Amino acid sequence: MVHSLTSAPPGAIFLWELSLHRHVTSHYAHHEIFTQVGIMKSKGIIAALLFLFCSIIVFRYIEAKKAKGRDGDLAVNKEEKVISYDYGELKFDVPIDALAMGKDSFVVWQKNFKSQYHNMVSNSWPWSPELKEVRLLEDNEKYKKFQIDIGYEKSCPLFNSSSGGILAIPKVIDSSKPIIIAIHGHERSTWGKHPLDMLDEGQWAKTLVDNGYIVFCPVSMHHEKIKEYGSKSGYLVVWTKIISDYIDCLKNEWTKHPHNGFAVVGLSAGGQISYFLMAYRDDIQKGFFAGANQPLEFMRREYRAKGHPECWDVPAIASYTAIYSLLPPRSVRFYLGKKDPFYPNMEKFPVYPWFDGTKRDVTTDEIYGNFLLLKEMYKIRGGDIDLIIHDGGHELNGQVAADFLN
Ligand SMILES: [Zn+2]
Numbered sequence: 297m298v299h300s301l302t303s304a305p306p307g308a309i310f311l312w313e314l315s316l317h318r319h320v321t322s323h324y325a326h327h328e329i330f331t332q333v334g335i336m337k338s339k340g341i342i343a344a345l346l347f348l349f350c351s352i353i354v355f356r357y358i359e360a361k362k363a364k365g366r367d368g369d370l371a372v373n374k375e376e377k378v379i380s381y382d383y384g385e386l387k388f389d390v391p392i393d394a395l396a397m398g399k400d401s402f403v404v405w406q407k408n409f410k411s412q413y414h415n416m417v418s419n420s421w422p423w424s425p426e427l428k429e430v431r432l433l434e435d436n437e438k439y440k441k442f443q444i445d446i447g448y449e450k451s452c453p454l455f456n457s458s459s460g461g462i463l464a465i466p467k468v469i470d471s472s473k474p475i476i477i478a479i480h481g482h483e484r485s486t487w488g489k490h491p492l493d494m495l496d497e498g499q500w501a502k503t504l505v506d507n508g509y510i511v512f513c514p515v516s517m518h519h520e521k522i523k524e525y526g527s528k529s530g531y532l533v534v535w536t537k538i539i540s541d542y543i544d545c546l547k548n549e550w551t552k553h554p555h556n557g558f559a560v561v562g563l564s565a566g567g568q569i570s571y572f573l574m575a576y577r578d579d580i581q582k583g584f585f586a587g588a589n590q591p592l593e594f595m596r597r598e599y600r601a602k603g604h605p606e607c608w609d610v611p612a613i614a615s616y617t618a619i620y621s622l623l624p625p626r627s628v629r630f631y632l633g634k635k636d637p638f639y640p641n642m643e644k645f646p647v648y649p650w651f652d653g654t655k656r657d658v659t660t661d662e663i664y665g666n667f668l669l670l671k672e673m674y675k676i677r678g679g680d681i682d683l684i685i686h687d688g689g690h691e692l693n694g695q696v697a698a699d700f701l702n
Contacts, residue, residue, distance in 0.1 A: 380605075385612060386614055388413075389617075390405065390621050403677070410622055413619070416529065416533060420537050421529075423452040425446045425448045426545065427549075429445040430445075430463075433462075438466065441495060443462060443463075444460035444463050444549075445459070445460045446459040447459060453521045454538075457488060460545075461515050462495060463512050464505045471556065473701070474558050477559070477570070478512065479514065479563075480516060480517075481563040481567070481587070487517040488515065500563070503698060506694075507702075512543075514543075516539060529611070530612075531607045532572055535569050536572040557581040559580065559581060559584070560582075560583045561583075565588075571585055571623060571628070574623055582628070583623065583626070584628070586691065587638060590638055592613065593615065594654075596609055598654040598655060599654065602650050615666065620666075626679055630681075632684070633688040636688075639663075640659050644657055684696070
């Protein structure tokens with residue numbers, strides 16, 4: 297973010313000008329050093345300097361505007377409408393025989409890809425953070441709320457950036473319930489910050505706390521600072537690694553509260569991070585993913601949010617199906633609204649200031665075909681999976697998620 301010059305309001309510049317003027321004139325009154333010509337020359341120089349100063353501010357403001365996306369911090373690529381994906385980078389696609397030749401073939405694929413995926417995520421972000429502070433923010437009759445601060449070493453791009461999350465611990469804990477990792481979507485502009493508003497009244501993560509779950513809302517979706525790593529391995533992959541590291545940093549905290557493993561709940565890109573995280577960590581037993589059925593190829597070709605053209609891309613995979621394949625036999629539920637733009641109904645995505653729209657809608661082949669592949673994997677490997685179609689939009693119902701995880 298450019299704060300220093302561009303954020304100085306015109307009023308501040310005017311006050312600064314006035315104070316300079318006062319200084320010069322009082323100097324004159326007390327010491328009578330300047331002649332009238334001298335004063336005029338001084339004023340001329342000050343005016344010239346002010347003009348120069350204002351020009352720099354205006355120039356930098358225009359440049360900063362050009363370099364910003366919607367309200368994000370990822371610099372706009374002017375060629376973002378051009379598909380830049382290099383298909384030569386593809387490494388992983390679920391082979392047909394893993395699906396058609398029965399359990400043994402599938403287990404072989406799953407085992408091999410699991411270790412490759414593990415390396416992909418582990419290597420995407422090489423930094424190891426440390427827990428700094430667990431700070432009590434609120435203590436009411438129903439729960440305690442903490443801010444978790446986690447820190448990186450000086451050489452890490454996230455040194456001194458917000459890291460960690462918000463943790464809510466209900467006063468009455470049911471040890472049969474999992475701890476929930478709750479991940480917000482990309483549409484929330486709390487990128488790279490402690491997402492305090494996720495626990496506001498009426499928000500889905502707060503509903504999970506009200507249902508007696510321990511809920512951790514991690515800081516997620518850093519952009520510009522991790523650009524080098526996100527562009528290389530995929531932002532979803534790096535965001536997954538960062539959250540996984542936070543969970544590890546809190547291992548002593550988890551032992552204080554009786555619980556039954558972990559579950560992930562996420563909305564939109566947060567739902568995608570949720571299944572990426574579940575695929576990466578064996579200790580996550582259940583997953584609830586809302587508005588997260590996005591097909592990768594559609595995102596690559598069509599969904600080019602200004603300033604965020606690559607946030608959903610993972611160069612190594614042909615589709616998210618490869619990541620899905622690591623979920624069975626653990627229970628998962630997908631939750632998709634009929635009014636969600638990612639619901640296939642032949643309507644193109646509309647134009648917004650931050651988005652040029654799409655040439656087509658997602659298709660049933662992409663959305664349901666993708667789901668059927670995953671369903672087939674669960675048939676082979678065992679476990680529960682379903683897709684709930686609801687009447688709402690791109691949203692997550694905390695009560696539906698709480699009931700599913702119970
Ligand atoms: Zn983004």
